Amino acid sequence: MKVIIALCALFVVAHAQKAEEPIPIVKYDNEGVNADGSYQWSYETGNGITAQEQGQLKNAGSENEASEVQGSAQWTAPDGTPISINYIANEEGFQPQGDHLPTPPPIPPAIQRALEWIAAHPEPEQPAASNLQPVYKSAAPQQRRY
Structure with a gap:
């Protein structure tokens, strides 16, 4: 989650450095982290950058507990191209779309x-290879009769 927030903040800073005046935050909402692990935030800047994100715990308290985050961000690139990104981050990794x-x-x-x-045409399954080394037993020394 910190990476995503840092990414969004980087967009704001990149656009703010080109302006001579500070760019105002015109809207900011933040809720959580709640008792169930959920949260959400969103913001909008004076130059049209918007971002939002929400997250929750899946399978809370179990062995398979995982967090899932969904969000989006929009801004205009320096060349005037509108940029929009949607993402989800969960046990399968960060999955952006844009x-x-x-x-x-x-x-x-x-x-x-x-x-x-x-x-x-899958190959037939073969037994798993073993990393065990064979154990060799030495024979007891033979007694010689003279």
């Missing part, structure tokens, strides 16, 4: 066919 974010190139057709073939 038109301005880079995307991976498409998978080449030959690779895609190979992946589909592999998925359709």
Whole structure:
């Protein structure tokens, strides 16, 4: 959560440094952290930056307890492009979405066919390898008869 707040604050600072006057915060709401672990906050600045976030605990008190955070931010880039980002952060990691974010190139057709073939023809499961070393017992020394 601290990373997300720092990211939003960075946007505000980046835009504020270009202005000669301080940019006012025109709206700010903050609730929590509540007894159940939930919280929410939002803000809007005088130059049109907006951000909001809410979070809650999932499976509180259990072995699988995890937090989940959802939020969004909007601002205008220096070149005039409107930027909007939505994100979720949970046990699967930070997952941002936005038109301005880079995307991976498409998978080449030959690779895609190979992946589909592999998925359709899984290898049979093999027993897990053991890290145990074999134990060798030495034979008792033979007594020689003369």
